[in-house]
Amino acid sequence: MKTLFILSLALATPALADPSFINRAGALPAPVIYAGEWEHFVGGGVAILDCNADARPDLFVAGGTAPAALLVNTTAPKGDITFATGDISPITDVTGAYPLDINGDGMMDLAVMRVGPDVFLQGEPDCKFHDATAEWRLQTGDQWSTAFSATWEKGQSWPTLAIGHYVDRSRPDGPFEACDTNSLYRPQSGGYGAAEILSPGYCALSMLFSDWKRNGTPDLRISNDRHYYVRGGYEEMWHLNPLAPYAQSEWPRFSLWGMGIASRDITGDGLPEVMMTSMGDQLLQYNTGNGFENVPFTLGTYAHQPYSGDDGRPSTGWHAEFGDVDNDGRDDLFIAKGNVDQMPSNAIHDPNNLLMQGADGVFVEKGGVAGIGTTDRSRGAGLADLNADGLLDIVVVNRRAPIEIWQNTTAQTGHWLGVALRGPRGNTQAVGAWVELRYGDKVHAREVTVGGGHVSGQAGPQHFGLGAHDSAEVRVIWPDGTVGAWLPVGADRVVTLGPDGVID
Numbered sequence: 001m002k003t004l005f006i007l008s009l010a011l012a013t014p015a016l017a018d019p020s021f022i023n024r025a026g027a028l029p030a031p032v033i034y035a036g037e038w039e040h041f042v043g044g045g046v047a048i049l050d051c052n053a054d055a056r057p058d059l060f061v062a063g064g065t066a067p068a069a070l071l072v073n074t075t076a077p078k079g080d081i082t083f084a085t086g087d088i089s090p091i092t093d094v095t096g097a098y099p100l101d102i103n104g105d106g107m108m109d110l111a112v113m114r115v116g117p118d119v120f121l122q123g124e125p126d127c128k129f130h131d132a133t134a135e136w137r138l139q140t141g142d143q144w145s146t147a148f149s150a151t152w153e154k155g156q157s158w159p160t161l162a163i164g165h166y167v168d169r170s171r172p173d174g175p176f177e178a179c180d181t182n183s184l185y186r187p188q189s190g191g192y193g194a195a196e197i198l199s200p201g202y203c204a205l206s207m208l209f210s211d212w213k214r215n216g217t218p219d220l221r222i223s224n225d226r227h228y229y230v231r232g233g234y235e236e237m238w239h240l241n242p243l244a245p246y247a248q249s250e251w252p253r254f255s256l257w258g259m260g261i262a263s264r265d266i267t268g269d270g271l272p273e274v275m276m277t278s279m280g281d282q283l284l285q286y287n288t289g290n291g292f293e294n295v296p297f298t299l300g301t302y303a304h305q306p307y308s309g310d311d312g313r314p315s316t317g318w319h320a321e322f323g324d325v326d327n328d329g330r331d332d333l334f335i336a337k338g339n340v341d342q343m344p345s346n347a348i349h350d351p352n353n354l355l356m357q358g359a360d361g362v363f364v365e366k367g368g369v370a371g372i373g374t375t376d377r378s379r380g381a382g383l384a385d386l387n388a389d390g391l392l393d394i395v396v397v398n399r400r401a402p403i404e405i406w407q408n409t410t411a412q413t414g415h416w417l418g419v420a421l422r423g424p425r426g427n428t429q430a431v432g433a434w435v436e437l438r439y440g441d442k443v444h445a446r447e448v449t450v451g452g453g454h455v456s457g458q459a460g461p462q463h464f465g466l467g468a469h470d471s472a473e474v475r476v477i478w479p480d481g482t483v484g485a486w487l488p489v490g491a492d493r494v495v496t497l498g499p500d501g502v503i504d
Contacts, residue, residue: 096455
């Protein structure tokens with residue numbers, strides 16, 4: 001039924017040009033590499049945020065055993081992408097990071113995941129940060145952190161934080177069957193109380209708070225690595241209040257080598273689908289409102305083997321992210337790929353995927369055509385407009401190989417709109433809000449979340465492709481349930497909305 005629904009929403013517009021990208025990483029002051037061995041086989045993320053309020057996304061990149069890098073965007077509008085090295089205290093053993101405004105002061109902070117105690121950096125003007133972990137009373141342990149998500153619970157001005165841990169570093173009998181538990185931190189008087197333990201844990205590699213039923217109540221989804229829990233584990237869904245895992249009657253048990261989570265409504269019914277990367281099949285599931293069902297193989301999203309070269313062994317997917325690369329009004333899908341190390345059961349030369357969604361709702365591989373199908377061991381990634389030209393660019397972090405910064409040079413693209421939200425009462429990003437955008441007979445629904453991906457996240461405007469339409473209407477369902485009015489907006493710009501309407 002969902003496939004038929006996608007077909008019914010197909011736009012009657014001609015196909016646009018094939019996507020194309022140019023790697024601008026050669027212009028970096030120095031190569032940025034995620035380094036390390038066993039405890040950095042996983043991880044390798046990037047946080048994308050505007051840390052100096054100049055409307056140009058900056059990058060905080062995990063370094064593994066090397067110090068994490070802060071790259072400050074120096075790109076001229078619509079110019080070739082360039083970055084300068086930012087000034088930040090050295091932090092090593094970083095696996096990834098997520099940007100969010102934790103203390104509600106309007107500046108982006110960073111939740112930094114590490115092999116060792118996690119670090120929370122408070123943002124200051126001009127891309128400066130200081131360690132606020134102790135100040136915010138966050139009691140982080142000597143654990144191997146590989147997943148993160150955050151949400152604002154009702155009545156709170158500070159977010160609830162979830163941290164996923166991988167293998168228990170203190171277990172001498174590990175790593176197999178030695179998965180660590182996970183941690184939940186709730187706000188308490190301008191800081192945080194002791195961690196609530198989410199147990200059992202099954203080696204989390206991604207987690208996401210999402211109101212996937214659209215009933216006003218977010219749940220916590222956790223994707224786990226079957227390789228180390230070996231048996232008995234499964235993909236998890238947790239209730240927040242009271243804190244408890246879904247019962248088996250609510251959440252059917254299934255297992256996969258879960259690496260990353262991406263969420264987006266691609267059917268037009270207002271409910272977010274979920275993409276889970278894995279070893280072998282990359283699993284996209286339709287949201288039925290009461291659960292999830294696997295999409296048909298013919299949709300083109302399984303990406304289970306390399307599409308180039310002669311290595312027919314299964315692929316290994318890591319970060320997945322939806323985004324409209326050519327602004328045709330249909331979300332496309334990027335997947336970062338790469339062998340864990342030299343795992344002989346899986347492909348060694350495994351190109352990254354760029355799956356472009358056609359008017360019939362079917363996804364077609366264009367990674368090779370676009371030039372982004374490199375075969376280094378990719379891990380974290382992100383899609384963002386780095387040079388303010390209305391096109392989504394791609395950042396890819398590689399293990400033991402330089403970062404890639406792909407400038408989108410696609411020709412004959414459609415119109416676009418960026419929607420930035422300014423929320424009230426501490427939740428300045430309006431996390432948990434739904435942005436709805438309509439034009440013609442089509443409605444896009446987008447949830448504002450923090451989490452998912454593979455230890456990679458971003459804070460910035462929601463990007464919508466509009467195809468041939470040069471205007472649209474937009475409304476916001478705010479985190480407290482308030483439904484805003486439909487507002488007419490022109491295309492090819494970023495509009496900022498607050499609870500009282502258009503700010504800018």
